[in-house]
Amino acid sequence: MTRPMAPATTPGNPNDRASQFVPTVRRLFRRLVPRKIALIAVLACTVTSVALNAIGPRILGWGTDIIFNGVIGRDLPAGLTRDEAVAQLRAEGRDTFADMVSGMTLVPGAGVDFSALARVLYLALAIYLVASLCAWASGYILNIVVQSVIRQLRTDVEAKVHRLPLVYFDRHQRGDMLSRVTNDIDNLSQSLQQTISQMLNSLLTVVAVLAMMVWISPLLAVIALLTVPAALVVTAIIMRRAQPHYAGQWRHTGKLNGHVEETHTGHELVLAYGREDDAQQVFDARNEQLQAAAFKAQFLSGLVMPMIQFLGNLNYVLVAVLGGMRVASGTMSLGEVQAFIQYSRQFTQPLSQLASMVSVLQSGVASAERVFELLDAEEETADPVDEQIVADPRGHVEFDRVSFRYLPGQPLIDDLSLTVEPGQMVAIVGPTGAGKTTLVNLLMRFYDIDSGSIRIDGIDTRRMSRAELRSRIGMVLQDTWLLGASIRDNIRYGADIIDDAAVIAAAKDSYVDRFTRTLPDGYDTVLDEESGNVSVGEQQLITIARAFVSEPQILILDEATSSVDTRTELLIQQAMARLRADRTAFVIAHRLSTIRDADVILVMEDGRIVEQGSHDDLIAARGAYHRLYMSQFAAAVTE
Known part of the structure; x- marks a missing residue:
C-alpha cells in the first residue's frame, strides 16, 4: 500500500534556529579537536606571521626616521651637536622647529645615512618574507585540516x-x-576554510597591533581603542538580526531543490498533464522566498563593513591630527607617527575582516545546523548484540499476532497471524491500501512491528541482524532501480562475489541474455541515467536476474508485471516461475491471472486477512476474492 506521509519535522521559527548558533559552533570545533597537532601548527605559523607583520611597520618607521633625520640634519650647521643646534634655533626664535629637532636623532650637517637605510630595508624585506611563508604554511595546513573534517x-x-x-x-x-x-x-567547507583562517589571523593581529601601539604611544592607543566597543556593538546587533535570514536561506534552498528534483524526475508526467505552469508557479514562489531570505541576510550582514570602515576612518583622522601635533612638539618622531598610522589601519582592518566574516560564518553555521539535524535524526533500532543465525535455512515464515501502524492512532495491521510453509507460493491480493506491501515491508524489517513477532525458520527477525535477514530474501519490485553501470554489474549487484558464468546463467534463466546479445556492447552495455537504452520490461527482467544471483531462500515479488506488455509479462512470469522454484515466495499482484497457481492466496482488507485458500476454493466461497476476480474477468466469464 502507499505509505502515508507522516507529519514532516517543521523548521520552526527562524529565531528558534538562531538560538542554536553557539552550540553549533561548539560542535563544529569539537570535530576539529582530534586534529589538535595540526591546529597547533596552524596557530604557531599564524602567531609567527602576525608577530612579524606587526614588527614590520616599526622597522619601516626606523627607515622613515633615517630619511627624515638626514633631510633635516643636512640643513643644520655642520660641526654642532644636536643640543647646540637646538639652542641656536631657539636663539633665532624658531621654538617650534627647535622642539621638533630636540626629539630627533640626527647629526647637524650630515645627510641621509644610506647604508643604515639599506640595512633597515633588508631587515624589513626578510621579516615580510618570513611572515608570508608562515602565512602560506598556516593556510596549507588549515586546508588539510578542514578538508579532513569535511571528508x-x-x-x-x-x-x-x-x-x-x-x-x-x-x-x-x-x-x-x-x-x-x-x-x-x-x-560549510567553504565557510570553515575562510572563517577559521581569517578570524584567527584577525584576532591575533588585533592583539599584536595593540601591543605595538601601546609601546609607541599609550595615549594614541587609548584613542584607537575607542572604536572597538562601537564595532563590537554594531556587529553583535547585525549578527542577531541576520542569522534567522541565513537559516531561512538554506531552508528555502532545500525546499527549492526538493521541488526541482521532484518535477525533473516526473518531467514526462508534468508535460503529459499540462502542469508546466503550475510547476513554474511553485518554482517561482519558492525561488522568491529564497531570494528574499538571501537578500535580507546579505543586506544586513553587508551593513557591518561600511560601519566598521566609518569608525576606522574616524580613528585615522584623530590619530593623524594628534600624531602631527606630537611630532611638532618633539614628543614623537615622524617614523613613530607613520608606524602608528599604519598600526591604526592594521587595527581597524582585522575588525573589518571580522565583520566581513560574519556573513560567511552565519551562512556556514546555518548549513551546519541542517547537517547536524540529519546526524541527530532517530536511527533504526540497533541489531541485537547476541544476534541469531538460521543454521538450517528452509524458508518457513510465521506472522504471530502482528500489529503495526505508520502513525500513532491510525491502526493499519492488527493481530495478524499467518504461517507459510517452506517452498510455498503465497499470493497477496486486495484493494489499494489494504496493507499488502506493508506486510512484506515488515518481513524485510524496513519497519519494526508494534507488537507480536515475525519468525523465519523459528527465529524472531528482531533477534537477527538486518544484514542476515535481508541476505536470505530477494525482492523484485514494481519500480525498477538500476545503476548507471553495465548490465553485467547490475546483475552482479545482487551478490557480493559472482563470476561471469553465474551472471550469464542468471541472465539466461531470466531471459535477459536474449536481448542483451543484440546490443552493440552486450553485457558491457552501460545503462544511462534513466535506463532509456532498454525498455521497461527489459529493465524488469534485469532486476529478476539480479534476484537470481542472490540465491535467496525467500522471494518477494511486488507487482513485478504491472507495467509491461502481455508478451513481456509472459516472459517475466516464466522467469519468476523459475526463480520461485524450491523457494518460499510472496507475490503481490493486482492481475489475478498471474497467481492462479499459488499454493495460498491471501485476501487483505484494511490490514486484515479476510480470506485465504487456493484459487478454486476462494472462487467457490464467493467472498472477497470472488468479487475481485469477477471485477477483472466478468466479461470473459460471461462469454
Whole structure:
C-alpha cells in the first residue's frame, strides 16, 4: 500500500534556529579537536606571521626616521651637536622647529645615512618574507585540516543515511536531503576554510597591533581603542538580526531543490498533464522566498563593513591630527607617527575582516545546523548484540499476532497471524491500501512491528541482524532501480562475489541474455541515467536476474508485471516461475491471472486477512476474492 506521509519535522521559527548558533559552533570545533597537532601548527605559523607583520611597520618607521633625520640634519650647521643646534634655533626664535629637532636623532650637517637605510630595508624585506611563508604554511595546513573534517563529516552523513529508518525518508523530501548532503556540506567547507583562517589571523593581529601601539604611544592607543566597543556593538546587533535570514536561506534552498528534483524526475508526467505552469508557479514562489531570505541576510550582514570602515576612518583622522601635533612638539618622531598610522589601519582592518566574516560564518553555521539535524535524526533500532543465525535455512515464515501502524492512532495491521510453509507460493491480493506491501515491508524489517513477532525458520527477525535477514530474501519490485553501470554489474549487484558464468546463467534463466546479445556492447552495455537504452520490461527482467544471483531462500515479488506488455509479462512470469522454484515466495499482484497457481492466496482488507485458500476454493466461497476476480474477468466469464 502507499505509505502515508507522516507529519514532516517543521523548521520552526527562524529565531528558534538562531538560538542554536553557539552550540553549533561548539560542535563544529569539537570535530576539529582530534586534529589538535595540526591546529597547533596552524596557530604557531599564524602567531609567527602576525608577530612579524606587526614588527614590520616599526622597522619601516626606523627607515622613515633615517630619511627624515638626514633631510633635516643636512640643513643644520655642520660641526654642532644636536643640543647646540637646538639652542641656536631657539636663539633665532624658531621654538617650534627647535622642539621638533630636540626629539630627533640626527647629526647637524650630515645627510641621509644610506647604508643604515639599506640595512633597515633588508631587515624589513626578510621579516615580510618570513611572515608570508608562515602565512602560506598556516593556510596549507588549515586546508588539510578542514578538508579532513569535511571528508569525515561526509562519511558520517553517508553512514547515517544507511542507518535511518524508512519513515525518515517518508517525512522528508528527497531534494531537501540531497541539499543537506551536498550544498550544505560544501557551503560549510567553504565557510570553515575562510572563517577559521581569517578570524584567527584577525584576532591575533588585533592583539599584536595593540601591543605595538601601546609601546609607541599609550595615549594614541587609548584613542584607537575607542572604536572597538562601537564595532563590537554594531556587529553583535547585525549578527542577531541576520542569522534567522541565513537559516531561512538554506531552508528555502532545500525546499527549492526538493521541488526541482521532484518535477525533473516526473518531467514526462508534468508535460503529459499540462502542469508546466503550475510547476513554474511553485518554482517561482519558492525561488522568491529564497531570494528574499538571501537578500535580507546579505543586506544586513553587508551593513557591518561600511560601519566598521566609518569608525576606522574616524580613528585615522584623530590619530593623524594628534600624531602631527606630537611630532611638532618633539614628543614623537615622524617614523613613530607613520608606524602608528599604519598600526591604526592594521587595527581597524582585522575588525573589518571580522565583520566581513560574519556573513560567511552565519551562512556556514546555518548549513551546519541542517547537517547536524540529519546526524541527530532517530536511527533504526540497533541489531541485537547476541544476534541469531538460521543454521538450517528452509524458508518457513510465521506472522504471530502482528500489529503495526505508520502513525500513532491510525491502526493499519492488527493481530495478524499467518504461517507459510517452506517452498510455498503465497499470493497477496486486495484493494489499494489494504496493507499488502506493508506486510512484506515488515518481513524485510524496513519497519519494526508494534507488537507480536515475525519468525523465519523459528527465529524472531528482531533477534537477527538486518544484514542476515535481508541476505536470505530477494525482492523484485514494481519500480525498477538500476545503476548507471553495465548490465553485467547490475546483475552482479545482487551478490557480493559472482563470476561471469553465474551472471550469464542468471541472465539466461531470466531471459535477459536474449536481448542483451543484440546490443552493440552486450553485457558491457552501460545503462544511462534513466535506463532509456532498454525498455521497461527489459529493465524488469534485469532486476529478476539480479534476484537470481542472490540465491535467496525467500522471494518477494511486488507487482513485478504491472507495467509491461502481455508478451513481456509472459516472459517475466516464466522467469519468476523459475526463480520461485524450491523457494518460499510472496507475490503481490493486482492481475489475478498471474497467481492462479499459488499454493495460498491471501485476501487483505484494511490490514486484515479476510480470506485465504487456493484459487478454486476462494472462487467457490464467493467472498472477497470472488468479487475481485469477477471485477477483472466478468466479461470473459460471461462469454
